[in-house]
Structures are given as C-alpha cells and as structure tokens.
Amino acid sequence: MTMTAINLASLLCSRLCHDLLSPVSAMNNGIELLADEHDPEMRARCIDLLSESAKVSASKLKFFRLAFGQGGGFSESVDTEEIREAIAGLFGFDHRIQLGWMVDDPVMEKQAVRILLNLSLIASDALVRGGNLDIGAEGNEIVIRAEGRRLVFDEQIEATLLGKTPQDQLTPRLVAAWLIYTLIKERNGDLQIVRPEPNVLLFGINLM
Template sequence: MDDRQSIDLAAMLCSRLCHDMLSPVGALSNGIELLTLETDPEMRANVMQLLEQSARISTDKLKFFRLAFGAAGGFGERVDIEEPKALIEALIADKPGITINWALAGANLAKPAVKVLLNFAQIGIDSLVRGGTLDIGAEIRNGASEIVVRAAGPKIAFDDTIGKALDGSLDRSELSSRTAAAHMIALLAEENGGGLQYARTDDALVLGAVLPESGDLIG
C-alpha cells in the first residue's frame, strides 16, 4: 500500500470514528445545555441519567476503537481475551435485541487477531438491524489464530463493498468510512500471512479468519 492509500485509509478510519462518536458526544452536549436551563429537580435527575449514559457509551466506544483501529500502546504483543470480550459486550449493552454466545479458547490472542476479532464483531452487530444472535469463537490451532463470528437474525444488512474489502477485491474508489475497517483488517491479515473469508445468506453472516502466530506480527 502506497503513502497515498495509507493516508486515505487513515482518513476514512477517522471519519468512521467521528461518525460513531457523534451521537453520544452530541447527547452529552445537549444534556449539559439542558442542565444549565432546567430547575425542576426531577427533570434535572433525568438529565443527569442521560449524561451518565452518554458518558459511558462514549468511553466504551473510545476503548473499542483504541484497540480495534489504533496502536493500543497500553497492551503488549498479546492481549488477554477478556479485554475484547468486555469491549464487545459493552457495544451491545444498549442493544437488547442482540444476544452473544462465546466460544473462546485460551487466555490470550496476538494483537492482530484481536483487531480482527473486534472488527468482525462490529460488522456482525451492524448487520443485525432487527436483532438476533452473535456467535463469537476464537482459538489457537496448528500455530494460527482461528476466528469466526456468525451473525444470525430475521434481517441481515451487509453492504457488498464490505465483502469486497474483506476478500481484497475492493477498488480504491470504493474506499469509504463504511469499508475502511474491513479493508484495514484485510491488509493486516495479509501482512501477517493470513486471510479472511465470509459467507452470507438471507438470515446469517459468517466471518472467518486465520492468522499465523509465528513470525514478526504486525499490528
């Protein structure tokens, strides 16, 4: 990937982050404005509840993006499996229509595998527009991290360009804030000697990845 493509990808990832943060941060701003105007104790209590909720959502999203997109310098080369698990559970805390089933083997994963796991989960959550089930599995087998995320529900929303980003066939003109995360993990998997795949039906989306554990991991 040349410098121009790297800049474009970074810009699109920033756009995605800003898009996802706009709602909770906007709610914080609105809540603070209401708090300065409202005098009724009950209404002020409701506003405080809104502020607490928006602050929690903002914090959870920032923690997620830090590890899913960023360098995540606070972590070593391997990440405790409970870290991505907690981040994903926080993402669906306000989505009662989505249920997660976990199948995680081992105490930790390499950082590139964690990035893939988090981004797969985000894609799966985004696809469940009417709720459903998210099955998330990860294990180390034969010297490689194997990751699978299956989203199943009454309606699956999945843009074909995200699929093209995952399989490496995305045209440069199709890179956007919507496809940037999938494009990033496809590059990450390739740089680490692995690969991604996906399959979609009317009621399910399955995302899979294999990333070798050996060698100098990038991510």
C-alpha cells in the same frame, strides 16, 4: 493510488468521529437541558441521559482503541477478557445484540485482535434489528456468526473484505473491511464468508 499512512489515518479518524458523534451530541443536549431545567424530576432524567451517554462514549472509545489504535500498550498480546468487555460494551447498553463468547485462550496476539474486533463491528452493523453475535477463537482460527431477524450485509463491504475494492474508492464506511483484508493478507491467511440461511452470516478466518 496506493494507501498511505495518512490516507488510512484520515479514514479511520472519520469512522471514529462518525461513531462517536451520536453519544457526544446526546451529552451536549443533556447539558443544555440541565442548564435550563428546574424541575427536580426532569433534572434527574437529564442526569440519567448524561450518565448513559458518557458510558456509551467511553465504551466506544475503549473498543476503537483496541480495534484501530495501540490497545494493550506495546505488548504483542491482549487479554481476551478485555477484548470481550470491549465488544460487549460497544452494544451492550440497549441489549439489542446478545454476545456469545467462545474464546478459552487467556490472551490473543494483537494483530488477530484487530481482525476480530473490526469483523465483530461489521457483523454487528449487519444486525440492523438486533440478534445474536457469537464469537469463537482458538489458535489461528476465528469464527464469527451473526443471526438476526433482519441481516443487511453491504455488497461493497463484502467486496472490500475480499480485496476487490480499489484503494482510491475506499470510504470511512469501508475502512474497517479494508483493514481486515490487509491484516489477513499480511499473515497469508484467508477469509471465508458464508450465508447458510437468509438470517445468518458466518465469517471464518484462518491465519498462518
């Protein structure tokens, strides 16, 4: 079975819904609590919960718009400050992950942006107890380094990044890795995955 546009859209939508379920559910809970609560202090807490959940939802949508959709409109490039803000917003509210940004170019072409964002998503997911996520890009090269007290990098995700997962075995959890592999392949590029230390994960990408 080969991947069709419908299969891909279905997997991406499933991943998007999974990631948005938590903040949207929190908003729903906050509205229900607010409707039944009359204590001013508790109502203020409910409003804070709603505000934070709305910010998280908006940040996730902005990230996925760039990572999966037609971010940046129909232009072939994206402002790198917009990319940085999207990544920072994905996990910036609880300060669990600290972002290091080493990208000097003012813009990046859209295909490289999708690769960078989806790989950042995978790297941040591996930092299950938080840590540092450092991102660098120059020309056709992208480097992402994740370091934390505990790193969990799924073997299936690694296999999918390297093109070793059959398309009929893809799941929403693996779709970002498959998208990265496909985009790199289209550019005749290569991806290197290195674990120099138990708590460090490195990705290196070279695009032709």
